[in-house]
Amino acid sequence: MSTTAERDRVPGQHPKPDRSPKQDRSRATRQRLLEAAVACLAEHGWAGSTVAVVAERAGVSRGAAQHHFPTREDLFTAAVEYVAEERSTALRALFPDGAADRRAVVFALVDLYTGPLFRAALHLWVAASDEEQLRPRVTELEARVGRETHRIAVDLLGADESRPGVRETVQGLLDMARGLGLANLLTDDTARRERVLAQWALLLEETLG
Template sequence: MRSRLMEATVELLVERGFGGTTTTLVSERAGVSRGAQLHHFPTKNDLVVAAVTHLSDRRGAELAASAQRLPTGPDRTRAVLRMLGDHFASPVFSAALELWVAARTDPALLAAVAPLEQHVGREVHRLTVELLGADESVPGVRELVQATLDLVRGLGLANTLGDDAPRRSRILDEWARVLDAELGRSAPRPGTGRAERDEKEPSR
């Protein structure tokens, strides 16, 4: 029942936005009685935050699974960016965006959404560093990783106005070349990040 409610909430956030998503519509879409819905989620804010949290966790698991299938070698950077681009063009991102906009003028919603977004942001950043084999102790590398995430978020935002896949692909192709040029001189091999090297190197 909780799963149906959360799936219905995200669908409505994507279709109608935060303002058009009501608890009545959610219960109807999920095929759940209003009483049962209120038992699990007393307020709309409780419902939408729980829904996006649930699907963000699920999408995080899907990202981790996709990461296991990424190629090694010269095409790896492009594959990482493609995976991130698809993530930020997904319905989960559109639903989260609705929450961000609504939270800007709703202090109670902001208090619930901000910690969630901070957690999601840290996890995606960590995964990106790992997949790119980026050594953030090298000056400028952390900023390149953050610029990468800012870029794919911006492309995801553009995608909410219409299918932007062809342009997104061209931009990410160019950015992959930039990353390969900038990280290639100092980055470790994919899958051997800084923490892993520290464990292998003798202490000085």
């Protein structure tokens, strides 16, 4: 599957010295394509996002793009997964010691849903709900990314899922984060979002103990 190479890669890590320059170039090309694909999807939606448009944006030939990603579905699902992994890693790095400040963790988790990645993923989900070819790929991707985000939330919040209701509390928080992302799609909802989150961070604190 086209995302295996990305999964093996540790984001932010420099290329290993024993890798050939050709491999490095191929990797860099792939990464440029993935980043351009997410930006394109966030700005122009699924209808305006093709392999050709992304290749041009990334400054890569169409042939090279198709070598890395044979189909449009390959490119865009890999792109959303790649950027989601980058953001997850960055989020973990923000809180190396976990749940020191739960309120800060809640705000940082919700930040995952208010930027270009969420816009891109939303376009992909909505397109998948109408297109049979895209649907199974995106369903699988959504489940994978959702599980990983849940794991990060549990770790960073220091939530003890063996206690009744804790798992559902964390899930509900992530559902709320998704809804807050949607509320931010057409207008800047920051001020309202911060008031809502301040209140729910209190409720969460009481529940997680």
